[in-house]
Amino acid sequence: MELNFNHIQAAHCENGVTTSLLKNIGVKQITEPLAFGIGAGLFFVYIPFLKINNGPVIAFRTLPGLIFKRTCKALGIPVIRKKFSSREKAEAFLKDRLAEGMPVGCQVGVYYLTYFPKEYRFHFNAHNLIVYGKEDDNYLISDPVMETPTTLTSYELERVRFAKGALAPRGQLYYPVEGKPVTDDQIKRAIKSGIEKNVRNMLTIHGSITGVRGIKFTGNRIKNWRDKLGPKQAGLYLAQLVRMQEEIGTGGGGFRYIYAAFLQEAHAYNQMDELLDISNQFTKSGDLWRTAAAQAAGIYKGRIGSQEDFNTMGNYLLEIADIEREAFMALKNLKWR
Numbered sequence: 001m002e003l004n005f006n007h008i009q010a011a012h013c014e015n016g017v018t019t020s021l022l023k024n025i026g027v028k029q030i031t032e033p034l035a036f037g038i039g040a041g042l043f044f045v046y047i048p049f050l051k052i053n054n055g056p057v058i059a060f061r062t063l064p065g066l067i068f069k070r071t072c073k074a075l076g077i078p079v080i081r082k083k084f085s086s087r088e089k090a091e092a093f094l095k096d097r098l099a100e101g102m103p104v105g106c107q108v109g110v111y112y113l114t115y116f117p118k119e120y121r122f123h124f125n126a127h128n129l130i131v132y133g134k135e136d137d138n139y140l141i142s143d144p145v146m147e148t149p150t151t152l153t154s155y156e157l158e159r160v161r162f163a164k165g166a167l168a169p170r171g172q173l174y175y176p177v178e179g180k181p182v183t184d185d186q187i188k189r190a191i192k193s194g195i196e197k198n199v200r201n202m203l204t205i206h207g208s209i210t211g212v213r214g215i216k217f218t219g220n221r222i223k224n225w226r227d228k229l230g231p232k233q234a235g236l237y238l239a240q241l242v243r244m245q246e247e248i249g250t251g252g253g254g255f256r257y258i259y260a261a262f263l264q265e266a267h268a269y270n271q272m273d274e275l276l277d278i279s280n281q282f283t284k285s286g287d288l289w290r291t292a293a294a295q296a297a298g299i300y301k302g303r304i305g306s307q308e309d310f311n312t313m314g315n316y317l318l319e320i321a322d323i324e325r326e327a328f329m330a331l332k333n334l335k336w337r
Contacts, residue, residue: 003098003102003132003133005024005130005132005133005142006023006024007020007149008023008144009145009146009147010032010144011032012032012036012144012258013128013143014041014065014068015035015039015067015258016128016144016145017068017129017130018035018067018071018105019032019035019144020103020130020144021103021105021176022071022072022075022077022176024103025077025176025178026181027077029182029187030075030182030187031265032258033261033264033265034191035067036067036262037191037194037195037266038070038071038075038190038191039068039074040066040067040070040194040195040198041061041062041066041067041198042060042061042062042198042201042255042259043059043060043062043198043202043211044060044210044214044215045057045058045059045209045210045211046214046218046221048209048221052124052166055236055237055239055240055241055243058240058241058244058245059244060244060245060255061255065081065107065172065174068105068174069081071194072176074190074193075182075187075190076186077176077177077179077182078179079175079177080176080177081173082173082174083169084172085170087158087161087162090158090162090171090173091154094131095134097173098131098132098133098134102175103130103131103132103133103142103175104130104173104174104175105128105130105173105174106128106129106130106131106157106161106172106173106174107125107126107128107161107174108125108127108128108129108157108160108163108169109125109160109168109169110122110125110160111123111124112156112160112163115141115143115146123163123165123166125165125166125167125168126167129141129142129143129144130143130144132149137154138151138152138153138154139151139152139153139154161173191270192336195266195331195334198328199332202324203325212324212325212328213321215317215321215324216318218241219314219315219316219317219318220314221314222310222313222314222317223310223314225238225310226310227307234299234310235299235300235302235305236300238296238300238313239297239300241293242293242297242300245289245293253286254286255286256282256285256286256289257283257286259282260279260283260286261279263275263276264279270337272334274330274334275334278331281323281330282324282327284323285324285327288319288320288323289320292313292320295309295312295313
C-alpha cells in the first residue's frame, strides 16, 4: 500500500507537512515560506511558570496545527482532523485513509522517533510528519526535516502518536480535502490576511509575555537570571532557550529567515517594494537571533558567564524586539493595492 507521493524536505515540520499535503491535492503554488506566512506562523511567547524539560516554556511559533489550519482556511480548503481515545481506532482510521489514496499528517512525540539522532530525542510532542503508505508492518513516513523518506513499524508509529505529557497528540491526524483549484487571486488575498493576523499576534495581543513585548520582557528577565537563579540554573535556562530556538523546528533565527522569504514571495503577488524592505528587517532580526543563540551557548558551556555576559545576552533580545516592532509596524501600515 504505497501512494504516489513526493517527499519534500523543509526547514520546519509543520510548514513542510502543509506544503506537501497541499501539493498532493493539486495546490502547486504553495511553498514553505507561503505556508508559514499565510498561516501567520511567526510568534513569540515566554511562560516562566510553565516548565518543559525543567526549563521555562519558550516558543517562537504559533500553537501546533495552526499553520496548517489557517493556511487551508485562507485558501478555502476544507480540513479533516481527528483525535482518538482508542489506539485501535486510530490505526484503523489511518489504514482506511491510506486505502483511499490519502496521505495524512500526524502530530507525534519525538522522544521515541527511532530515525532521529539520539541527541535530538527529548520529550516534545508537537512534531509533524506524513504517513503515505504501508508495506508489511512498516508505515512509510515522509518527515519534512529528513532528507529522504523513512519508515516506522506499526508499534513505533503508535508509540509516537500516543506519546504522553504536554501537548499529548492523542493519535491526531489531519489532511486537506481536494476541491476547486486555488487561484493566484486567492493566494494574494491569503497573503494579506496572513500578514494582518501576524501583525495582530505580534503587536496587539494583551500581556507582557507574548509577541514583541514578550521578547523585550524576556531580554530584561535574562539580565536578572544570574543573580536570581544562580549561575548553574541560569545557564540551564539559557540552554532551554537555545534548544527551543535552534533544535525544535527552526526556532528564532530560522523562522525569521522563512518569514523574510515569505515577504519576498509575497512581492510577486503584490508589487509593493515595501515588502522587500521589510523582508530585509526580518533577515537582520534572524541574524541577531543566531548571534544571541551563540552567546547563550557560550554561557551554558562555561566559556563565558559573568553578569556582563548575561547583560549582553539580554540586550540582544531588546535590540531584536525593537527591530521586529518596527518591521511589524511597517506591515501594519502597508497600503494594500
